[in-house]
Amino acid sequence: MYIHPSEKNWRGRIDSVADPLSFRYHQNVRLAELTNLAIDKSATQSFGILGFRCDEGVKRNNGRSGAEDAPDKIKMALAKLPWHLSAEANLYDVGNIKCEEGRMEEAQQELGKAVAKLFEKKVIPIILGGGHETAYGHYLGVRESIGPEAKLGIINIDAHFDMRPYDEQSSSGTMFKQILDSDPNTNYFVAGIQPAGNTLSLFDTAKKHRVPYLLEEELTLGDMELIQGQICAFAARQDYIMLTLCTDSISSAYAPGVSAPSPFGLEPKTVRSLIRYIVSSKKLLSFDLSEVNPLCDENNKTVTLAAHLIHDAMMNFHSK
Numbered sequence: 001m002y003i004h005p006s007e008k009n010w011r012g013r014i015d016s017v018a019d020p021l022s023f024r025y026h027q028n029v030r031l032a033e034l035t036n037l038a039i040d041k042s043a044t045q046s047f048g049i050l051g052f053r054c055d056e057g058v059k060r061n062n063g064r065s066g067a068e069d070a071p072d073k074i075k076m077a078l079a080k081l082p083w084h085l086s087a088e089a090n091l092y093d094v095g096n097i098k099c100e101e102g103r104m105e106e107a108q109q110e111l112g113k114a115v116a117k118l119f120e121k122k123v124i125p126i127i128l129g130g131g132h133e134t135a136y137g138h139y140l141g142v143r144e145s146i147g148p149e150a151k152l153g154i155i156n157i158d159a160h161f162d163m164r165p166y167d168e169q170s171s172s173g174t175m176f177k178q179i180l181d182s183d184p185n186t187n188y189f190v191a192g193i194q195p196a197g198n199t200l201s202l203f204d205t206a207k208k209h210r211v212p213y214l215l216e217e218e219l220t221l222g223d224m225e226l227i228q229g230q231i232c233a234f235a236a237r238q239d240y241i242m243l244t245l246c247t248d249s250i251s252s253a254y255a256p257g258v259s260a261p262s263p264f265g266l267e268p269k270t271v272r273s274l275i276r277y278i279v280s281s282k283k284l285l286s287f288d289l290s291e292v293n294p295l296c297d298e299n300n301k302t303v304t305l306a307a308h309l310i311h312d313a314m315m316n317f318h319s320k
């Protein structure tokens with residue numbers, strides 16, 4: 001179900017009502033109906049923030065519910081941050097897609113259609129999950145837009161492979177196997193994998209699907225050149241890439257508000273550096289940030305971190 005964007009999510013401090021250099025996001029964001037998107041064509045860059053109010057995938061995966069509240073909470077945190085995008089850039093809040101009565105597959109299809117609609121209007125989708133099942137709807141929209149033949153690379157920053165079997169049902173732990181099983185033109189790369197977050201069988205599944213991955217302990221700021229080289233080599237083999245961040249890849253010291261916290265997760269600065277590098281590529285189409293769970297958060301830490309990462313990603317989008 002489509003939910004209209006709400007002004008209530010865009011409130012914050014006002015340093016000036018006249019000086020654009022003093023503005024924050026809540027002063028520049030435009031609320032726009034997805035069904036009737038009137039885009040300002042003079043903009044140099046347009047971003048569309050699209051929420052996915054769904055945690056049915058996490059529930060089916062025996063996780064902790066609460067991620068469906070994340071889109072509005074992240075918007076509220078982003079609203080308060082200072083605007084650093086160019087004066088000619090536009091940011092639209094295009095509302096949320098909500099999963100109704102556990103009908104996750106239907107909601108993922110609807111998310112896909114919404115993402116495709118943004119591409120059609122030349123708006124860069126910035127998708128706020130939701131459980132990580134968000135990434136499947138994100139993928140559907142990307143695939144619809146680029147057509148079946150284009151080579152698509154999915155880059156996932158995650159502690160988990162999310163390649164579980166889905167014979168019984170799909171969930172927040174199955175998306176990438178679903179995609180690789182059905183789409184020969186999609187390749188998958190994961191950064192942040194933790195042995196403590198994946199069974200040996202999941203490592204085996206990743207191997208069978210020839211999924212390149214980087215372990216959490218290989219991802220440090222000091223080794224960034226080497227890491228960038230591997231991401232660059234993966235991206236070079238694709239026509240397009242899409243980026244998905246599972247917030248449980250980040251250490252639970254900084255991201256306690258997730259379904260499956262990671263004591264040995266990544267440092268936020270490492271994740272920021274990875275995102276900066278990936279979003280700077282002209283091949284990058286869109287970004288989703290998933291698995292924030294405000295109900296499990298401590299003092300809004302994870303929500304705030306998510307807003308800062310979204311802010312940073314937009315500032316560096318296509319900057320290469």
Ligand SMILES: N=CN[C@@H](CCC(=O)O)C(=O)O
Nearest residue numbers: 061063132160162172173260
């Ligand atoms: N999206 C998260 N997926 C993880 C969850 C792990 C857990 O709940 O412990 C997975 O299925 O492996």
Ligand SMILES: [Mn+2]
Nearest residue numbers: 159160246248
């Ligand atoms: Mn994960």
Ligand SMILES: [Mn+2]
Nearest residue numbers: 132158162246
């Ligand atoms: Mn995940």
